[in-house]
Amino acid sequence: LSPIRHHNFCAGPAALPTAVLERARDEMLDYRGHGLSVMEMSHRSPEYVAIAEKAEADLRELLAIPANYKVLFTQGGATQQFAAVPYNLLGRGGSANFVDTGIWSRKAIAEARHLFGDVRVAASSEADGNTAVPRPEQLEFSGDAAYLHYTANETIGGLAFDYIPGSEGGGPRRPDGSEVPLVCDMSSSILSGPLDVSRFGIIYAGAQKNIGPAGLVVVIVREDLLDRARPDMPSLFGYKALAEAGSMVNTPATYSWYLAGLVFEWLKDDIGGLAAMEAINARKAAKLYAAIDASALYSNPIAPANRSRMNVPFVLADERLDKPFLAEAEQAGLLNLKGHRSVGGMRASLYNAVPEAAVDALIDFMADFENRRG
Ligand code: PLP
Numbered sequence: 498l499s500p501i502r503h504h505n506f507c508a509g510p511a512a513l514p515t516a517v518l519e520r521a522r523d524e525m526l527d528y529r530g531h532g533l534s535v536m537e538m539s540h541r542s543p544e545y546v547a548i549a550e551k552a553e554a555d556l557r558e559l560l561a562i563p564a565n566y567k568v569l570f571t572q573g574g575a576t577q578q579f580a581a582v583p584y585n586l587l588g589r590g591g592s593a594n595f596v597d598t599g600i601w602s603r604k605a606i607a608e609a610r611h612l613f614g615d616v617r618v619a620a621s622s623e624a625d626g627n628t629a630v631p632r633p634e635q636l637e638f639s640g641d642a643a644y645l646h647y648t649a650n651e652t653i654g655g656l657a658f659d660y661i662p663g664s665e666g667g668g669p670r671r672p673d674g675s676e677v678p679l680v681c682d683m684s685s686s687i688l689s690g691p692l693d694v695s696r697f698g699i700i701y702a703g704a705q706k707n708i709g710p711a712g713l714v715v716v717i718v719r720e721d722l723l724d725r726a727r728p729d730m731p732s733l734f735g736y737k738a739l740a741e742a743g744s745m746v747n748t749p750a751t752y753s754w755y756l757a758g759l760v761f762e763w764l765k766d767d768i769g770g771l772a773a774m775e776a777i778n779a780r781k782a783a784k785l786y787a788a789i790d791a792s793a794l795y796s797n798p799i800a801p802a803n804r805s806r807m808n809v810p811f812v813l814a815d816e817r818l819d820k821p822f823l824a825e826a827e828q829a830g831l832l833n834l835k836g837h838r839s840v841g842g843m844r845a846s847l848y849n850a851v852p853e854a855a856v857d858a859l860i861d862f863m864a865d866f867e868n869r870r871g
Contacts, residue, residue: 504855507833508652508808509685510705512850516767517759535755540748549743552758559764559771562694562717567740569716570754575601575684575703577734578714579608582646582680582699584730586722587613591643594677596662597621598630599651600839601682609646619645627654629800636662638669643725644678644698645669650686650805652706653837655797655844657686657805661696668698678722685807687715688764688849690775698722699736706807707849709757712750764849774849781847781856782806788860794818794871795843795863812842818870819843829862831855 505512528535531544538545553568562568573581582605583593592615595606599622610616619638620631638645645668650657661679663669668679678698687702694700694717704713716736723737732738738746768774786804789795789811797804797811813819822843826834836842845859 503830503832504851504858505832506845506847506851506855506859508706508837508844508846509703510711511707511846511848513709513756514760514763514767514850517756517763517850520759521756536752538751540745540751545751546743548755548758549749552754552761555758555761555765556715559688559761560692560694560717565720566694567718567720567723567736569718569736569739570744570749570757571714571716571739572712572750573714574711575682575701575714576604576608578682578701578716579605580612581716581734581736582644582701583609583613584734585718585726585736586644586678586680586699588725588727588730589643591641592617592639594619594638594642594645596631596636596645596647597623598648598656598658599627599654600837601651601653601684602646602648605646605648605682617642622656626798627651627656628798628803630656630658630803633660633662636669638671638677640671642671642677644680646680646682648682650683650807652685652805652808652846653810653840653844654799655805655808655810656799656803657807659802661693663696666695668696678719685846685848686805688771688774689778689807691771704753704757706846707760709760710753713753713757715757760850768849777853778806778847778849781851781853782809784860785809785845785847785856788863792863792867792871794867807848808844808846810836810840810842810844812836814871816841821870822866825866826859826862829858831859831862834859 593609594617597618617639620635663679667676669677680699683700684703685706688707698719700717702715705711718736789797794814795811834843836844
């Protein structure tokens with residue numbers, strides 16, 4: 498690790514691979530002999546279009562995205578998708594259905610309810626304090642469901658789905674056998690491992706965890722869903738128009754898109770693809786949870802099958818130790834371990850760019866702190 502780079506466990510904007518930042522630095526003033534920075538390029542120039550297309554091609558390769566899906570590079574954060582999804586899918590009537598597993602799914606529910614009122618919660622984990630996701634047989638979507646939305650990984654609660662709702666080759670089925678398209682907020686877990694994209698109608702993800710810098714959102718949408726938009730939809734929300742314009746209806750987040758492309762290249766060339774990435778992520782998370790479970794000071798309440806590999810929240814048995822824990826961690830070069838303001842405690846986010854050595858350093862620090870203060 499470069500002496501100026503600390504270990505960053507931030508939930509988002511999150512750590513980026515050092516190799517990616519080094520490359521961006523090297524290309525910052527003069528992008529490959531073009532005499533200007535990518536930031537200064539016209540999004541319609543051949544140089545920039547080549548950057549944008551390469552990023553999409555690499556993402557398609559990494560996730561093995563089938564040809565009947567469009568990949569959009571848009572803006573407004575994942576939060577804008579809480580509105581864009583119902584606008585794009587409720588044009589033929591029907592209701593928006595949700596699985597409620599925590600703070601982010603509830604924000605998506607609240608926005609759909611605010612806009613269109615007709616919202617159904619198909620299953621909720623609230624009764625058990627969001628410590629386990631509802632089982633597949635507990636999902637009760639309505640007969641008129643236009644789609645079923647869930648949050649693959651609750652970034653704040655550290656709660657992750659261990660299954661994809663529905664069946665092979667598509668979303669869950671209505672009693673008459675027709676498909677309810679599955680929509681997934683994958684902001685904090687996309688690219689953490691291989692994925693069967695064909696199970697989904699729409700996948701969306703804010704970039705600032707596993708994709709790249711903030712300001713960019715990736716949407717992967719099945720083509721047959723492009724004709725279901727409400728006529729009153731703001732035009733910039735429209736997946737069809739974005740797809741037809743190569744995500745350039747207006748000026749895209751050009752630099753974030755370029756950096757995302759460097760991250761995709763890093764995943765392919767340096768890591769060796771998403772299966773290799775998943776193995777690393779599994780190891781990182783397993784050793785941190787093992788350390789927490791073996792300790793008398795730290796604890797995590799999530800059901801083992803639903804423990805997030807990306808966000809590991811934990812509390813200290815004595816809250817008065819929170820402040821010294823964070824202060825000493827920071828001194829040891831372990832940054833951004835404070836839990837979300839709504840839940841307190843600690844949270845270590847272990848996204849793709851967090852190296853295994855960072856997790857080892859954290860575990861050593863936690864053990865040392867417990868020995869001295871626990
Ligand atoms: N959904 C999930 C699962 C998140 O973790 C976040 C942000 O942390 C969001 C949505 C909101 O993303 P944004 O800030 O890009 O709107």
